[in-house]
Amino acid sequence: MPSAAKHSGPPRPSAARPVHREFGLGDADSLDVYYAMLVSRELSRAALKLAFQGSIDVSIPSDGHEAAQIASMRALRPTDPVYLFYRSVPAAYARGMSAREIMLDNFGRRDGPSSGGKNLAGHWAKRELHLMSISGSVATQIPQAVGSALAAKLRGEDSVSVAYFGDGGSSKSDFHEGLNFAAVHQLPVVLFCENNGVAISVPFEKQSGVARVADRAVGYAVVGISVDGADPLQVFRVMREAVDAARAGKGPALIEARVTRLGQHTSQVGDDRGPLDLAEARRHDPIPRFAHYLRHHGVLDDALEQSFRERAAAEVADAVEFARRAPDPPVARAFADVYA
Numbered sequence: 001m002p003s004a005a006k007h008s009g010p011p012r013p014s015a016a017r018p019v020h021r022e023f024g025l026g027d028a029d030s031l032d033v034y035y036a037m038l039v040s041r042e043l044s045r046a047a048l049k050l051a052f053q054g055s056i057d058v059s060i061p062s063d064g065h066e067a068a069q070i071a072s073m074r075a076l077r078p079t080d081p082v083y084l085f086y087r088s089v090p091a092a093y094a095r096g097m098s099a100r101e102i103m104l105d106n107f108g109r110r111d112g113p114s115s116g117g118k119n120l121a122g123h124w125a126k127r128e129l130h131l132m133s134i135s136g137s138v139a140t141q142i143p144q145a146v147g148s149a150l151a152a153k154l155r156g157e158d159s160v161s162v163a164y165f166g167d168g169g170s171s172k173s174d175f176h177e178g179l180n181f182a183a184v185h186q187l188p189v190v191l192f193c194e195n196n197g198v199a200i201s202v203p204f205e206k207q208s209g210v211a212r213v214a215d216r217a218v219g220y221a222v223v224g225i226s227v228d229g230a231d232p233l234q235v236f237r238v239m240r241e242a243v244d245a246a247r248a249g250k251g252p253a254l255i256e257a258r259v260t261r262l263g264q265h266t267s268q269v270g271d272d273r274g275p276l277d278l279a280e281a282r283r284h285d286p287i288p289r290f291a292h293y294l295r296h297h298g299v300l301d302d303a304l305e306q307s308f309r310e311r312a313a314a315e316v317a318d319a320v321e322f323a324r325r326a327p328d329p330p331v332a333r334a335f336a337d338v339y340a
């Protein structure tokens with residue numbers, strides 16, 4: 001198993017060998033991942049600014065979580081059912097939600113795919129992309145993903161369901177019940193925990209008797225893997241193994257991607273980690289790390305980096321202006337799609 005989940009010490013050096021090809025990601029795939037990381041960071045920063053300006057209600061920064069989400073999504077088929085959580089903009093973008101759609105949801109507009117502007121932003125969903133509708137109650141998406149895996153097994157389909165959640169979510173009964181049920185019935189589901197070491201402000205040590213989320217897998221007799229979530233290549237490798245095994249009928253897996261939350265919890269909840277901790281945290285930023293790796297192996301150079309950054313900024317600026325001008329949901333539809 002990889003070493004300590006602690007967010008301290010220098011970042012690991014880039015792999016000496018170009019492992020991305022070995023892991024099944026070509027040069028173009030790796031650049032796609034890198035570009036999606038850049039757009040996600042721009043989306044996160046733009047949404048935070050819009051929230052501070054009062055243009056949108058809330059934003060949930062994903063800075064630091066990009067590599068874990070984008071690389072893990074790439075290990076799935078486009079039809080595998082995915083249950084995201086509020087910090088999942090990079091995963092939603094990787095699955096195919098456009099920057100414009102994400103901004104429509106941030107602004108609560110009529111054409112936002114998640115809820116047509118009727119839910120709070122952060123409940124990322126789009127039926128056509130098999131991104132399932134989720135609830136704001138932490139970890140409730142876990143038993144839902146497990147249930148959809150049971151449905152797939154009963155129907156003889158070969159899909160793999162995935163639930164994304166945080167370390168705080170792994171303290172909920174939903175996690176334990178879901179994992180146990182998945183293990184008992186050997187269901188094709190992967191539970192993907194983004195462990196950023198803190199649930200709003202409660203450190204993982206104060207909510208867990210085990211050092212790592214992945215350690216909990218032993219108690220349910222499922223595969224548990226802890227991986228450096230700032231390394232998209234390692235995340236892709238372990239996720240693909242888990243997804244392939246689940247699809248082949250070998251049962252569920254629990255993956256813990258150790259990440260650092262580089263921003264605050266949400267636009268509404270400030271950061272109570274001290275300035276020194278934040279300075280240390282920034283050393284684990286997945287974007288410069290992956291850029292360094294790609295440059296080292298001749299996949300990325302100055303010109304490409306510059307054009308990617310300009311394209312990502314333009315894509316997000318366009319999305320903000322598009323969503324700013326988009327129509328609100330009509331009052332007449334206030335009670336449409338609502339259970340009586």
Ligand SMILES: Cc1ncc(C[n+]2csc(CCOP(=O)(O)OP(=O)(O)O)c2C)c(N)n1
Nearest residue numbers: 087136137138166167168169196198199200
């Ligand atoms: C059942 C429930 N309890 C409390 C909350 C309030 N809440 C929202 S986010 C959050 C923190 C969850 O932390 P974690 O799962 O580690 O994810 P992170 O925000 O760190 O990505 C809490 C407690 C909630 N939404 N649902």
